[in-house]
Structures are given as structure tokens and as C-alpha cells.
Amino acid sequence: MATHRLLVISNHAAEFSELLTTAQLPELSFTCVLTPEAACPHCEDAEILFGAPELIAPLLEHCPELKWVQSSWAGTTPLIDHPRRGYALSGVKGIFGQVMAEYTLAWLLNFERRVSRHTEASHWDDAADGSLLGKSIGIMGTGSIGEAVAGFLKPFGMSVHGLNSDGHPVSHFDRCFPFSDRLAFAEGLDYLLVLLPDTPTTNRAVDAALLAQLQPGAILINAGRGNSVDNAALLRALANGQLGHAVLDVLEAEPLPDDDPLWQVKNLHITSHTAAPSLSASIVGIFCDNYRRFHAGEALHHLIDFAKGY
């Protein structure tokens, strides 16, 4: 049986290499590199690419033997946008639910329980803090991450509303709305969590009209993609109190430059795309599972539909 050729391109190349060596996958030889430039000499006979979408995209046209790309990130836009097709593209799903729930709870509880204020306190202050109990949250995007987050939030006695393409019901959500009803979905929400992929449909889905529907003083968290939020409308809502706080993990241009005025907005918190860290062991675990399927001629897990973009 012929050996399969894998090329890994990732900032975590060394770590991935060690994990792949330990995994002892059958009939596989691999090379791990940090950059597209270093990858070039190995493209000619690579059947499988594994790594960061933005590092893999420039290599697609140099890989005539390419059969499968395993992304190491949930977002795969650079690959979806590239004209080269004719290979299987698999993403990473199922490992981000808990870290995203932790991120969401960290920020909601930070505001409700006034963690920053207590941290800075220098005298006794026993004014009552808030609670998640009885609050309402809307989650835009009810895929595997959104569903997992809803499952972590539900025990706190919140009403959890979801927004997806056609309003189909999803576990842990009290109610799901179709994208066309996004304003009804947003009405009166205490918290809004955006977990949308980057597609033409999601562009500026969080606009002035949607923000105006929220409970005054609401909290917005965007941990999906930067294109979802209309930043001008966001800044107006933060300034006039319609939003109490916004937490942005993602922006249209990353990294956000040091001199960007967003850093200075008092009730806007920027978390530098750390909401769902790609835990190397989990990601290599997904690759190994999929490789065994590839090797056995079985269907891969977490396949992405180029037409839908997710």
C-alpha cells in the first residue's frame, strides 16, 4: 500500500509534529513547517494539507495531488474564497463548545458580579451584585459551538434564544428564529452572543436596527467573525447606553493596530481572538481520527460544504 504524504503548515508545527509522531498513524509520512514558503518544496506530492487556512490557501495551486485539507481552525474563509476546489475540506468542530462557554460566562459574570469593581475595591462595598437567573440571551449561530454554549448556559435559569438560517429547533434553545426574523429574535434580550461564520448573509447582521431591539444596557459579545458587526452602529450604541458593554474577540482586520481608537472605548473590551484557543492536542486528535477514516476509505468527519461556507 502506498504511503500517504501529509504536509503540515502551522504556527504550532513543532507541537503538531510531536503529537503526530506519538500517534503512529499507518502508511503516513509527514513534514511540518511554519510558513507557506517553507512548504513549497513539499507541495508537489502532498496529498493532505493540515493547518491554518490562511497559510494553506496560498499553496492550493501548487499541490496537484491534493485530496484533503484538514483545517486547524473553525473558520475556513481563506479556503472557501479560493477558486481551487476538487478536494475534501474538513474543519474542527466539537472542541470549542466548552472554551466558548467559559469565555461567554467569564464576561457575563464579570459584569453581573462586578469582578473588576471588587478587584479594585479599597473599602467595604456590599451593594448587591446581579445574577444570570431569569436573564435572556440570544445566540446568533446555532451550530456545534452555539449548541454547546446553550447547553452550558441553560442550567443558570436563562432563556436562550437561537438564530439560524430557517429557525429550525436546536437542543438547549428555548426557541430558534429564522435569519429573516432577526429583529424579533433580538427583542428585549439582556445578552447577545454572536457566533456567526463569515458569509455574505452574515455581513453586518448586527446593525443599528438589531441593536435597538435589545434591552437598554444589554451586553454584546462577538466571538464569531468580525464582518457580522457594524462597528459604527456598535460605537453609537455603546456611547448612548443602548449597550452597557461590548466584548469583541474578532475584528475585520486582525491584529487590530495599536493606534486604533477602538482600544480607547471605555465599555468596549477586545480579547484578541483568544475566545476559542485551538488546543493543539484536541486538533491533532481530530486530524488523527479523520486520517484513519481517510486511510480506510471512509467519509471524513466535519466536512465543510463550499457552497454554504460552513
Added chain:
Amino acid sequence: MATHRLLVISNHAAEFSELLTTAQLPELSFTCVLTPEAACPHCEDAEILFGAPELIAPLLEHCPELKWVQSSWAGTTPLIDHPRRGYALSGVKGIFGQVMAEYTLAWLLNFERRVSRHTEASHWDDAADGSLLGKSIGIMGTGSIGEAVAGFLKPFGMSVHGLNSDGHPVSHFDRCFPFSDRLAFAEGLDYLLVLLPDTPTTNRAVDAALLAQLQPGAILINAGRGNSVDNAALLRALANGQLGHAVLDVLEAEPLPDDDPLWQVKNLHITSHTAAPSLSASIVGIFCDNYRRFHAGEALHHLIDFAKGY
């Protein structure tokens, strides 16, 4: 049927009065006051006292008709310590689980997800944050609050150890240790949550020997009673890095004076006894439920054993 006489003494007298009026309890007349002084003229024929233990304790000897005291707080030490007995004492249980879980998660996630650091950030910083996944927490005190907190934490993939009098198993805990094995219980814990009542046994239960057992850089949260922690040992552990952070909701003398040096310790956070706010509606709900039992001659809920102190 004779009308029962209720005297309410609480900082929330006005709110309690409104809630009791709405409840329309049968055969009950009541007076709501803010202080023991204001309560005195009503003590002579009061059968039931409802309110804050430290406000009720000075009245005990002036209430010859007293049959039942409903505490509005989980801690009832001022009543336990008072020589007057011969009445039923009921506490409040079951309503603090979620708020205590929120408090615990707010602080653990604040540290793991570096909320304060992100809040203050003025440039892109995508260093990976931590997670609760795979961490170990020990909860000292496995009563109704501790058990509820364990239930909220378990889905995050933590090992949850409990400490109680005899090591009896409790739901949601992976393992419970008897009080005599407190050092084995503490060994290697990433987080320690103290929810102990104020009893002679719990005095200085968190001492230098116990702190030395924790994982270096561990996080300590005390949201039980102030007597549990040896503050001198705590300060040494915070200074030498054995503890990464400590969060104290309770202290032996409250309120902590403005000039107390504890306010200035960088990795010590003081939350002014706000961890489990007594939500008035929930507490009056417990009273109403118990009053209907009292009125019907049934056993009260949440009765406290004077000998055990809880």
C-alpha cells in the same frame, strides 16, 4: 382560631413587608421593623421572629411567647451562640446554590480567561488563556450550597473533591474526604473553595499545612465564614506564590475597616460579603412556605440543630 403574631427585623423591612402583604398568609398579623430597638415594643406577644440573626439575637430574652425563628441568612451563629433555646430555628437553604456557583465561576474564569488583563489591554495580545477543563477543585463543606455548586462545576470537566465531617458521599462530587483527612483532600488542588459554617471545628481549618498541600499558584476562595482561614498563613502563601490569588467574601470582623492592610494586598480580592446575596423574594418565599407548615402544625423546612450549629 387565634391569630399568630410575627415580628420581622431586617434591613429589608419595607421590602419584606410588601412581599408578606402580597402573600396573604392565613391567621397572621405582622410588624416589620429595621432595628432591635424598634422591635422591643412588639416583643411581648411575638410568637414568630423573622430576619437577620444578629438583629434577632438581642431580642430573644424579651420574647416570652417565642415559638419559631426564621433566619433570613444561611449563617445563624448569633442565635446558636445565645443561651436562649426552646424555640424552633429554621434557616434558608437551597436558594444560594446558583448565586454561589456564579460567584465561584466569575472568579475562576476571571483568572483563567484573564478578564482583567483583556479589559486593560491597549494592544493585540493573543497569548492563550487557561481553561477549567481538567482542573481540580476542592470544596470544603458539602451541604446544600456546596452540593449545588459542585453540580454547576461538574459539566466543565473538573475533578470535584469534597470535605465533610465523615467523608460521606455527596452528589456531583467525585470523592469526599472526612474532616480528619483534610490534608489529603487538599493535595494538588488547583482551586479551593471554602463554604464552611462557623463552628469550633472549622476554626483555622485553612492553615499553613493545608495551603502547602495545594498546587503551587492555586486559587483560594472563601465564601463561607471568616473564622475558617488563618489570615497570617494566607498572607504568607500569597506573598511566596504558593497561592496565585485569594478571594475573600467573608472576614472575622465585618465590615473590614478602610485602613486594614488586607485591602492593599495585590493578589487578594475582597468582595464584602456579596457572594450569596439574600434575594428578598426567595427568602420571603421560604418564610411563607414554612409559615403554612407552622400554621398547619407540620414540621418546618430547613430546621437547624443547635448542637451541630447548622
